[in-house]
Amino acid sequence: MRVLITGIGGFVGSRLARHLLDGGDQVSGTYINSLAAIDGADLHEADLLDRAALEGAVEAANPDVIVHLAGLAQIGEAWKGDRMPDYFWVNVVGTENILAAAAGRKVVIASSADVYGLVPEAEQPIPESRPISPRSPYGLTKAAAERLAFAHGNAVVARSFNMIGPGQSSGFVLPDFAKQLAGIARDADPVMRVGNLSARRDFVHVDDGAAAYRLLAAKGEPGTAYNIASGRAFSIDEILRRLMDIAGVSARVEVDPEKFRAVDLSLLQGDAGRLRALGWQPLRSLDDALSELWRSLPEP
């Protein structure tokens, strides 16, 4: 199939491009600023807020399906007044623009587990049938984007839990941990500063996530939401200890209340039953993701 990926240079987009090309699909993508060439893919510079550029990219690529990954994704950042307008424009109006530019073509849009909000532990893993209940400005923007997608008529909603692996930008918890550990491996000060370690999250290897997006592009039912989730949860504390083991670096951990978020959800664990019914299953372990992340860091 012919697939256009928005945000093809991003963490998930770049892995999805690789995955599609390996499977024989035709790939094109949009990016902003600059991007190194991707062998076999057509690239189009197009900002989500530039509807004409998006239409041009869609016309040039003439895709069977668009996978809309571009967006702003740092939950903590979106709480800040000076960042909130960008989250609104990029995540809400940007989604509206890509839906319009799609001109009736199928679109898979990347939403987030954050739309579920605070769910009692006894009711987790969370199925997609649960009404969403966003409790953060980021969650509000994703929830609004979902409503626009459902109104569009030919869109599939992917609710992604925590994707991890090599290539995630700093500002997310695992790249930040890895970077701090790499610093500790180089010099003397063995102190890590961390936020809330007790939160438990459902982690998915980015390549399993890419496979999920490909499956949704091919077989996802329009008007339907699909969780991308492993069904298991690990505390941030557990993840940090595993990462230290893999890195062979030990550190003294200091909890920094500054790094806590205004609202943090103690557990987010997803039920990916709908995606599994399409034939998806996660093939890579948490340790795979952590060691690939660690090995991907630049040598000191």
Next chain:
Amino acid sequence: MRVLITGIGGFVGSRLARHLLDGGDQVSGTYINSLAAIDGADLHEADLLDRAALEGAVEAANPDVIVHLAGLAQIGEAWKGDRMPDYFWVNVVGTENILAAAAGRKVVIASSADVYGLVPEAEQPIPESRPISPRSPYGLTKAAAERLAFAHGNAVVARSFNMIGPGQSSGFVLPDFAKQLAGIARDADPVMRVGNLSARRDFVHVDDGAAAYRLLAAKGEPGTAYNIASGRAFSIDEILRRLMDIAGVSARVEVDPEKFRAVDLSLLQGDAGRLRALGWQPLRSLDDALSELWRSLPEP
């Protein structure tokens, strides 16, 4: 004309009903919980989240136009994690539901000046042509509702600045001031606890606001946003002093940092040029609104 008002029992809805009935229009409205009869108006109990009930109300009323006022409107409340989901559901999904129930009929939806966010003082009064830039969760919900309205094709967006007058519920700044002053008039402790007094706002008497909604119902251009604003701004401090004069009550004012909001905009002043071009102008003064508010309080 036949007008259906959502939230007909509310602060603006009840005044709009009166205004329309006085002008010879046919009025019906939706409410939740309970509502005393309104002479001459047909009332329908219909929650915004109950699409079937909304459709039933629209079918029964068969309006030429729907004025959608129902919603949650306390900017400070929406910052709280446990309240944010309600703001999403009522303000975003509720608007989606009324637009769907309208089945192509014209809808005027109540948005808010809060969607403009932080605007440099030199660029105020704010015209509607200014791109919105919401900096609060409440603003995000209203901005998302606007996008749904514009996508609908037959909706007019009203961006309301601060409506004041008798009948506003507690939790808003002026009813809270008035209630505290009434308490002070009754007993000895002459202390008022207030939040940020330096913020300046554009106040519109609720009856002028009702006239604006009627005009938009009759003549508002679908796909267009209209500010409902006086074009003048007063500090909360100034308003409080005027209210004390009107009440004949003086109080010692204590600023309580607990009452400050996470993000507060120092000035919000609107340019209602588009509404004035339709023939609207505010007919009532700030002091009118304050004295009507004061006189509306229950006798001690």
